[in-house]
Amino acid sequence: MEPAPGSAPDCEYELGVPIPGRIVRPELWTRTGIKRLPESGPLDWEAIFGRRAPVILDLGCGNGRFTLASAVARPECDHFAIDVLPVVIRYATRRGNQRGLSNARFAVKDAETLLARYVPAESVAEIHLYHPQPHHDPRAAGKRLLTPEFLLAVHRALEPGGLFVVQTDNPDYWTYMARAIPALFDFEQHPEPWPDAPAGRTRREILARSRGFVIFRGVGCKRDDLDTDAARARVAALPLPRFRSRGPWLELDRLEREQRD
Numbered sequence: 001m002e003p004a005p006g007s008a009p010d011c012e013y014e015l016g017v018p019i020p021g022r023i024v025r026p027e028l029w030t031r032t033g034i035k036r037l038p039e040s041g042p043l044d045w046e047a048i049f050g051r052r053a054p055v056i057l058d059l060g061c062g063n064g065r066f067t068l069a070s071a072v073a074r075p076e077c078d079h080f081a082i083d084v085l086p087v088v089i090r091y092a093t094r095r096g097n098q099r100g101l102s103n104a105r106f107a108v109k110d111a112e113t114l115l116a117r118y119v120p121a122e123s124v125a126e127i128h129l130y131h132p133q134p135h136h137d138p139r140a141a142g143k144r145l146l147t148p149e150f151l152l153a154v155h156r157a158l159e160p161g162g163l164f165v166v167q168t169d170n171p172d173y174w175t176y177m178a179r180a181i182p183a184l185f186d187f188e189q190h191p192e193p194w195p196d197a198p199a200g201r202t203r204r205e206i207l208a209r210s211r212g213f214v215i216f217r218g219v220g221c222k223r224d225d226l227d228t229d230a231a232r233a234r235v236a237a238l239p240l241p242r243f244r245s246r247g248p249w250l251e252l253d254r255l256e257r258e259q260r261d
Helices: 045-049 065-073 086-098 111-118 138-143 148-157 171-183 203-210 228-236 249-260
Strands: 055-059 078-083 104-108 124-130 158-168 185-189 216-222
Touching (some): 065 078, 065 086, 065 104, 124 148, 148 228, 158 171
Parallel strands (some): 055 124
Antiparallel strands (some): 158 216, 185 216
């Protein structure tokens, strides 16, 4: 937490940028954390949020900056955010609680398992994936998240016309994304900062831009003309993400880990 000079006590800053939302009185705090998901799915969004509303998934949410901002700006939507690191989910949950958000939930879980076991087909309006780990070591390339099978799981989870939003500061990963995502989505690049968050939607974006890195952004709209068989045939023709990750991104990853821990 980094208070800005002269800032109100209900406002938090991170890397010099305000954290979305205002801290409300303690009696208005909510509980946004899900301590443990059930052993098996599917999840019942209406039971989780106590209403029926469009659901937005944030996969690898970090400390929750995007989900907080979207939940504040779009109270008509419900937001479900996950990360594999308990420490960042603790940060996100605390901030969601203190902002009195009833339309946000945070849980510790990996994206592949969530989509494969917990998310019902055609049940979410948007899926956001910001700065997936590129795994610079070629021996770890098999751990990269955005694979053809993962794209198929995203396509399955989205409702008709649903959106898949991606972002990275790694040009090699972006080259793969820009090639693979159009197989199942009408995909458009978004070179400029997101208008709702001109300083950055995520902590990683803010940090990368402060180091002069280019941010690659894109939005894919689900192709509803593809049935399951057609979608599977398309992803079967895609290569795996075996690109060689080059450049100074390893040092930025190390710096981000140090500051996060």
